[in-house]
Amino acid sequence: MKNNHSSLRAQSKTASLIKLIVAAVILIVLIVMPFVGGAYIRNILILIFLYMAVSQMWNLLAGYTGLVSLGMQAFIGLAGYVLALTTQQYGKPIWLAFILAAVIAVVFALIISLPIFKMKGVYFTIGTWIIAEALYVFFANWAFVKYSIGYNITVAYRMNLNTFYYLCLVIGIVSIAVVLFILRSKTGLALMAMRDNEDAAEVRGVRLYRTKLMCFLIASVVTAIAGVALYLNLAYIRPTNAFSIEWTVSMVFIVIIGGIGTIEGPIIGAIIYVLLSQILYNFAGYSNLILGIIAVILIMVAPKGIMGYLEERFAWDIFGIRRRIKPKS
Amino acid sequence: MTPILSVKDLAISFGSNHVLRSINFDLYENEVLGVVGPNGAGKTVMLDILTGVLKNTAGTITFMGQEISKKSIYERVRMGIGRTFQIPKSFEGMTAYENIITGGVYGAGMSEKAAAAQAEEILDIIGMNEHALTFAGKLGLLDRKRLEIGVAMASKPKVILFDEVAGGLTESEIAGVLEIVAKMRKLGYSIIWIEHVIQTMLKGTDRVLCMANGVDVICGEPAMVMSSREVEEVYLGVKKK
Numbered sequence: 283m284k285n286n287h288s289s290l291r292a293q294s295k296t297a298s299l300i301k302l303i304v305a306a307v308i309l310i311v312l313i314v315m316p317f318v319g320g321a322y323i324r325n326i327l328i329l330i331f332l333y334m335a336v337s338q339m340w341n342l343l344a345g346y347t348g349l350v351s352l353g354m355q356a357f358i359g360l361a362g363y364v365l366a367l368t369t370q371q372y373g374k375p376i377w378l379a380f381i382l383a384a385v386i387a388v389v390f391a392l393i394i395s396l397p398i399f400k401m402k403g404v405y406f407t408i409g410t411w412i413i414a415e416a417l418y419v420f421f422a423n424w425a426f427v428k429y430s431i432g433y434n435i436t437v438a439y440r441m442n443l444n445t446f447y448y449l450c451l452v453i454g455i456v457s458i459a460v461v462l463f464i465l466r467s468k469t470g471l472a473l474m475a476m477r478d479n480e481d482a483a484e485v486r487g488v489r490l491y492r493t494k495l496m497c498f499l500i501a502s503v504v505t506a507i508a509g510v511a512l513y514l515n516l517a518y519i520r521p522t523n524a525f526s527i528e529w530t531v532s533m534v535f536i537v538i539i540g541g542i543g544t545i546e547g548p549i550i551g552a553i554i555y556v557l558l559s560q561i562l563y564n565f566a567g568y569s570n571l572i573l574g575i576i577a578v579i580l581i582m583v584a585p586k587g588i589m590g591y592l593e594e595r596f597a598w599d600i601f602g603i604r605r606r607i608k609p610k611s
Numbered sequence: 612m613t614p615i616l617s618v619k620d621l622a623i624s625f626g627s628n629h630v631l632r633s634i635n636f637d638l639y640e641n642e643v644l645g646v647v648g649p650n651g652a653g654k655t656v657m658l659d660i661l662t663g664v665l666k667n668t669a670g671t672i673t674f675m676g677q678e679i680s681k682k683s684i685y686e687r688v689r690m691g692i693g694r695t696f697q698i699p700k701s702f703e704g705m706t707a708y709e710n711i712i713t714g715g716v717y718g719a720g721m722s723e724k725a726a727a728a729q730a731e732e733i734l735d736i737i738g739m740n741e742h743a744l745t746f747a748g749k750l751g752l753l754d755r756k757r758l759e760i761g762v763a764m765a766s767k768p769k770v771i772l773f774d775e776v777a778g779g780l781t782e783s784e785i786a787g788v789l790e791i792v793a794k795m796r797k798l799g800y801s802i803i804w805i806e807h808v809i810q811t812m813l814k815g816t817d818r819v820l821c822m823a824n825g826v827d828v829i830c831g832e833p834a835m836v837m838s839s840r841e842v843e844e845v846y847l848g849v850k851k852k
Contacts, residue, residue, distance in 0.1 A: 471705075471717070472716075474704060474709070477702075479700050483713075483717075484685070486714050487688040487718035488717045605723075605727065606708075607731065607743055607744065
């Protein structure tokens with residue numbers, strides 16, 4: 283028995299060491315990539331980091347708390363406008379736009395949580411979408427933000443692209459770290475329980491409203507921060523693109539194919555989505571249709587997404603969120 | 612002796628449908644109260660009211676000296692009311708061990724470390740050490756039922772509500788459930804046990820309450836209740852002569 287426990291401990295240590303080495307290698311590769319990969323690879327990676335960050339947040343909501351939002355574009359659009367106004371209208375630095383976007387996002391999320399948290403299921407989904415659409419109408423008719431004309435975000439042309447790359451890398455890593463921290467904490471147990479059975483979770487003592495609100499606020503902040511970076515990358519903003527449902531549709535695609543309710547899913551999904559988008563760039567009219575077909579086929583083959591399938595088939599737990607019984611020494 | 616749980620004139624209506632009209636009973640410390648009655652008698656609805664999932668439209672529920680009708684589900688769990696479900700509602704994407712830890716952390720307000728230590732003890736009581744790291748979704752029915760009891764125990768309840776824990780199990784599996792109930796009695800739990808597998812339940816209960824059409828028909832010693840005319844009429848379908 284004692285030998286068995288020692289062997290388990292040794293196996294667990296080896297697995298942790300391998301994970302650490304792999305993570306370090308990936309990080310080093312990502313750090314040196316701007317210097318060895320060229321501009322195209324750098325831009326692809328920027329998109330992967332940012333789409334992964336927003337998808338992690340959508341997954342946190344839909345995959346764990348059951349809040350299926352179709353209105354995350356509200357936070358991206360608000361963040362884009364905060365960036366445009368801060369840097370174009372008032373000539374203030376970019377970092378201030380990040381802070382303001384985070385603050386405005388959390389305040390906006392708190393305000394809209396009052397009505398939309400009274401809605402459940404599909405009503406919540408539609409409610410979030412309507413709020414984003416209302417923002418679109420409001421911004422398109424608001425003189426202060428130049429109606430539908432929008433802004434060219436010229437500060438984006440003056441920034442160092444390698445610095446921007448590292449900023450996006452940090453946003454991507456932070457989004458994973460935030461979800462990882464939550465899932466490894468006590469709240470992680472509540473989220474996994476809610477993901478599996480909300481009614482039972484409540485009867486076991488989980489406070490649904492409080493947990494959902496906390497995740498909604500965190501998701502709004504991280505989405506807004508990534509939104510500022512997305513608009514630095516786009517370098518222009520109009521109400522049509524700022525509050526377009528396409529932002530959320532891409533998050534849904536990424537999470538569904540990667541694996542909903544898994545931390546690894548949005549990473550795998552974002553890589554696939556960005557690479558596919560590049561390939562489908564030349565089929566502008568059909569790209570969404572092709573993405574849709576791919577998603578449907580994948581759902582039929584692996585209903586829980588790629589990571590969900592691997593987790594179920596091989597009990598993969600790359601980020602170590604599972605609770606394990608510690609072998610007694 | 613003061614009852615740990617006292618229910619007086621409990622009633623609930625959904626529109627014109629009066630599911631519970633008047634339920635009365637007391638539950639004492641370390642007592643197992645069996646509840647029988649035909650389908651539609653309102654047994655599960657009563658458990659839903661006791662846990663706060665449904666709100667009673669009339670009557671009182673006094674738990675440890677406090678009227679709890681207005682208290683939330685969360686408050687009732689923290690006060691010490693745990694339950695199992697007729698169809699097990701385990702967290703399928705979590706292991707049995709994690710399910711029980713969650714019960715301890717959220718039901719009893721324990722630290723995760725303390726809840727993990729408690730989970731190992733509970734796994735022992737419910738005989739699930741071997742399946743500790745198995746995903747709940749992959750467990751068989753008996754183990755899911757055991758796990759339900761384990762998760763409910765983790766919240767350190769004073770009263771546990773069993774909703775057909777023996778339902779759907781084979782005779783040998785039922786013996787396993789009875790063994791757990793016997794252990795729980797030794798640990799001092801008070802239990803309300805709804806069951807259709809009556810012979811099983813009678814082996815583990817102190818008193819039996821019979822419900823029909825939303826009212827309590829009779830309550831007392833198991834043998835007396837089961838042989839009473841009232842139970843024969845409303846539950847076993849024997850007609851008056």
